[in-house]
Amino acid sequence: MSERIICLDDIIPNEEYGKIRSLKRREMIELKKYRRLDIGPVASLYFESRDTMIYQIQEMAYVEKITRDALDEELISYNPLVPNGKELTATMMIEIDDPLRRKNFLSRLGGVEEKVKIIVEGSEIYADSEKDVDRTTGDGKASAVHFLHFKFSDELIEAFKDINNTVQIGIDHDAYGHLSIVSDQVREELAKEFI
Numbered sequence: 001m002s003e004r005i006i007c008l009d010d011i012i013p014n015e016e017y018g019k020i021r022s023l024k025r026r027e028m029i030e031l032k033k034y035r036r037l038d039i040g041p042v043a044s045l046y047f048e049s050r051d052t053m054i055y056q057i058q059e060m061a062y063v064e065k066i067t068r069d070a071l072d073e074e075l076i077s078y079n080p081l082v083p084n085g086k087e088l089t090a091t092m093m094i095e096i097d098d099p100l101r102r103k104n105f106l107s108r109l110g111g112v113e114e115k116v117k118i119i120v121e122g123s124e125i126y127a128d129s130e131k132d133v134d135r136t137t138g139d140g141k142a143s144a145v146h147f148l149h150f151k152f153s154d155e156l157i158e159a160f161k162d163i164n165n166t167v168q169i170g171i172d173h174d175a176y177g178h179l180s181i182v183s184d185q186v187r188e189e190l191a192k193e194f195i
Helices: 014-032 050-063 074-082 099-107 154-161 184-191
Strands: 036-039 043-046 087-094 116-120 123-126 145-152 167-173 176-181
Touching: 036 167, 036 176, 043 176, 050 074, 074 099, 087 099, 116 145, 116 154, 123 145, 123 154
Parallel strands: none
Antiparallel strands: 036 043, 043 087, 087 145, 116 123, 116 167, 167 176
């Protein structure tokens, strides 16, 4: 696991990063091509990796002009989203452009972070959400962004990698029930997270 942890040495100083930023952006677009999965019309999962988290930290440091001395907080925030070799991690986003429609929709979506699952060979792996902040308010309003962990057993890792098995990802919330099949390209890309 320690080689998966992002440390300060993995982050390029802002001055140097600025020179290669457009190249890094193109590389990240290519990397993320098969790491996104839409579930229904407004929910998307963006599956994370060590590289996507390094990119997030680099961008945050560059855009917000965070000094190297002040990067510890970012490392603490982002390292938990680096998959540990026995899990997939994802950022789930509820993407609705219209502010009023988004607010109304999220007000009915409380607890959605507990209703996201991966189905492999008939086994359901429900997401564990990051507990850094409560993503559902007391009155049942959900956040538009959730950070999720899907923990796999060794048997389910092997079943996930087997292209003869169908893998699905779904949300079974009362206000939003959708199921998507994971394509072979996405499965192949995500399987790289398993050791």
